[in-house]
Amino acid sequence: MTRSVRVLVAEDNEDHLFLTTRALEQTNHGLKLEVQGVRDGEEALDYFYRRGKYEDATRPHLLLLDLKMPKVDGLEVLDRIKSDPDLRSIPVVVLTSSDRPEDVEETYRRGGNSYVTKPITPNGMREGLRDITDYWMHVAALPEPPA
């Protein structure tokens, strides 16, 4: 039976969410990849704390997090997750179009697990996401998400 891995993508740009989800689904790793998208930081937190429409949400194995988001921005979401003993074990990959050294620094300072600048071309995007899933699902060991 193929292992099922849940990935949450927090991304405010609808197009990017679509492209990221599509690219993730196309990475064929012999895994059952469940990709769920949220559109801003607040929704991401609702998802993690099972509030509102995410009452029945199952916590993900991995979070792909954009930094520039309305309502609650990515760094704030990262802060909340990493300061919560329940959620802290979920790896967070920051996936953003920014390549500012300050953002990189801040991500790791707040406990982010990796920082990836969004590749601009479709090929780059696909390869990048394949590398990310490759690493987190094959090279590294993912913890079981908290219940």
Next chain:
Amino acid sequence: MQAAQLAVRIAELIIFGALALIAVKRWRQHHDTAALWWAATVGILASVVAASFLISTTSESNAASWERKVLLALLLLFPYCLFRYGGQFVHQYVSLRRVAQFLTGGVVVWTFFLPRLGGSDAPRTTAIKFYLVGILVQWTLLSCIATYRLWRIGAKQASVARSRMRTMAVGTALLNIALLFAAFVPGDTKSGWPVVTGLMAIVCALCFFVGFVPPRVLRVVWRSPDAIRLRQAEISLMAVIQPEQIGAALVPHVAALFGGQGGVLVAPDGTVLAAAGLDPTEAKAAAVLATRATAENPVVQEGLIAVCLRNGWLAVRGSQLSPFFGRDEVDLLVGLGVFADLALERARLFQAERVAREEAERANDELETFVYSVSHDLKSPLVSLLGFLDYLKADVDESLSDEGRFFLDRISAASLYMQALIQDLLELSRIGRVQTESTDVDLAEVVHEVVAEQEAVHPNAALHIGALPVVTMNGLRARQLFTNLVANAIVHSGRDDVIVKVDAAVSPTGDVVVSVADNGKGVPADYREKIFGVFERLERQDSNSPNKGTGIGLAVCRKILEQYGGEITVADNGPGARFDMRFPAVAVRRGPAQLEAAK
């Protein structure tokens, strides 16, 4: 001998009379206690001298005796008045004053109880001799205290006030000696002694005169030591740029030069920039008064001289020791004001320049941040565009006609070109925005790597590398620099078999010029400056071939070099173009010649 005596007495009368008139006038102007005691002091001297003309010195009548007694009693008040004048500037001991009053009162009363006061030729009885000793004690004691006080208070003052007080002290001492002479040497008209004592009195009067209303020449001379100090203050002014510092450097010296109580430098808005010798309340009051001065009319009132500067006001408050004397003080202050103005003007310009520079820097920073965020925001839709284009191609490519496929390719190429533009813009803004770490970079190594890459893409191009320096800069930036220049030389040469030479030369100043030269089309003279601008290209834009560049490469090169204090220019190279990069001597760790020698 009698004629000489008369001449001396007339001279005495004139000089003491003038002194008394000036003193009374001064008292009426100022109404201060010191001026009153001084007026009394010289007034007594003048009255005594005047009265001595009217009173017979030889008559032995009763009336003559009483006249002499009144005159003598008046004269005995002189040392007391002088004592009180000197006492105005120092701490007054009540007990000392009581002693002075008792002594003076005593000898005055004694005078009137004398049996009979004969003429100058009358024999001196024992009672007269005792009395003479009594008045000598009173006179000498009070005069000595007055002399000492005048000398002492002068010591703490600036040149003019000090010299004035000391001259007056000398006058007091001389007067005392003259009296001793008059008392103990024969007073007969045939000897020369009365002339001598009379001359001494004149000298003493001159001392008082000079001390009280010093002539202009003397004031200038007295002021010269302070003028030197002021000159030094002026020199130290050259080093300061804050208006407050200017005031602090200048005002104490100005106040000292005038022998005044203190001074203020007032800002154009009426606030006190610097004050010396005045407490904050006094300084504020002086500033309020000073602001009434205009360029035409300086303020001279309430013991204050103030002149209007272009950048505020300069004012000095006089002290009792050193009231202001005349127009030349105002002129002197105007002169000093010009100097203060120059310094303040310099400070103002410096400040304005700094504000302008900071504003320009901030505007530049803002622009770079703006460029960064705009390019950044442009990137986002581009990612979508390219992503969906890719899926579109994958999904419908086979069902498309040749023309449809051509259209899709054009969209794709244009998008990629736009992506390259944005990437380069981001890079350009990053060079100014982000501080990069500098290390010693061997340009020879960098150029060899760049050349190897280019040779792989352009096998027909011939690339030559000369001796190159080691410079202090960021390695990535060095690579960017040479990649841009070498790629430009090949791509824009217009020929496949282009020859590109990278070489360096040391200038006499120690700067190193590294040049990248080719034998291609060259750059027309009109465009040699323009090509370093952003989005400036020599060739027509062609979105089909984004590898021909975005028109930012040379702007990036220029910005990189400017970061290290260098510059880049382009020149004609016979056939072709030569790009010269000047690295300043400070950035050069090892010159190309040294490199050659080391080999």
